[in-house]
Amino acid sequence: MLLFFTNGCFTKTILVTGGAGFIGTHIVVQLVNECFKVLIINNLNNSVIEAVDKVKELVVLELSKKLQFNLCHLGLYLQITYNECNLTRVELDFTYNNWLRFDAVIHFASLKAVGESFDNPRQYFDNNLIGTINLYEIMAKYNCKKV
């Protein structure tokens, strides 16, 4: 751990998918307060951007600058919206902003309502299975092996 510690802070970046959700926000508070940079990607399905604003209020003010939110659909139609850019899954390239490089991933972005999954299995397949495969492909592209 000491290897990553400079100027009193960890220099590692953690990508938290679904970081605006109930579990994700709690984890993000902990990570930011422990000095990690945190990149959230979330499609705001059943969650709101205000949850991320609340996280920023809850963490140490100086450290809140280490948190970044990106609207992103990981599923079949992977799409990331950032500074008014819309990039399709094929074009997705985290390198357009070096800040978006990440060292490890915590993956919470999934649909999990049992009844809904029976009613619309294709949606669950697209979001949860394809979304996870897409995530692994992004990780492979950036040589990130920790999930």
Ligand SMILES: O=c1ccn([C@@H]2O[C@H](COP(=O)(O)OP(=O)(O)O[C@H]3O[C@H](CO)[C@H](O)[C@H](O)[C@H]3O)[C@@H](O)[C@H]2O)c(=O)[nH]1
């Ligand atoms: O393809 C997807 C699917 C989901 N998500 C996101 O992943 C997160 C998943 O979060 P959690 O598993 O922690 O669950 P939720 O926050 O969605 O919901 C939970 O917390 C809520 C309270 O905030 C309710 O109690 C709800 O019943 C309970 O499941 C959500 O932000 C959702 O928007 C994505 O980004 N991409």
